[in-house]
Amino acid sequence: MNTHRRALLMYARRIGFPEPVVFFDNGPSSREARPSLENLLQRVVLGQFGVVLIPGPFVFSIDDLAAHSVVEHLRRAGCRVMELPRPTRRIPRQRNPSRSA
Structure with missing residues (x-):
């Protein structure tokens, strides 16, 4: 989390x-009351x-449908939901093998 x-x-x-x-x-499961999420939703409305700004929709629920439902709720309330850019893996450059005869 940190x-x-x-x-x-x-x-x-x-x-x-x-x-x-x-x-x-x-701590609470996606089915239990989540006061901070409710507070966020109210303040957006x-x-x-x-x-x-979120790391990904998973912060709202481990259930993808439920998580995307929260994202859509926020968007319908006029809020822009931005995900952190995903880290890209740098592919090391390969050296051209030396050609020998």
């Missing part, structure tokens, strides 16, 4: 956003946030 927080903070700074407000429900 890794995600650091990545969000660094990315927000890089793109010129203010320091992110973190909404964190640790009230227009207090126009962008939600």
